[in-house]
Amino acid sequence: MKSNTSNTILIAFISFMSCKSAKPDLNTVTVGPLSISANKEWRYANENGIDSEVKLLVLNNKDTLTLEYGKHVNALNEDLPSIMSLQDKRQFDSLAGRDVEIDNLIISDMAEDEMKYGLFLNNYYMYDTINGIQVKVVQPKKVKKGITGIYIAKLKDGNSFVAYGINLDSIAQKEAMKIFESITYN
16 A cells, blocks of 8 residues: 555655756857847857847747847837827817827827826836846836837946847846846856
């Protein structure tokens, strides 16, 4: 009877271990004075930047993250849409003597507040610290529409760093954020 119990425990342990997902092997990618950990199955390539070091990291689903280090990198800022109050639009139309159509203009009764709080932007912006490094974190308000990334305005050497993907699906967004959380100084 003792033998059957031991066998049952051994089979249960083997089954449990085989069900656990193995952690993927990680590869260290170095960009300037920084390192990030990325899945070894992902490919990366060096690109020629005009005044910066650029690497592309291709994820399993073929989405791409851009990693850039240098003096002038993308700060992940978004152009503000044109917003006009309803009252200003009526006044504008009356001066023109007709209803004027303006492309990409948002008409709102609360234009000032909407501009102030970025309600019409595609992305959320926040600041955080990752491994002692202050970063601007950008995430899209809608999946597959916007930027997932981090921006470091000033590293110890005075240069900047950015890592981002555009229009990522939800799985790629999670993978990207894991990669960003692994960033450290060499």
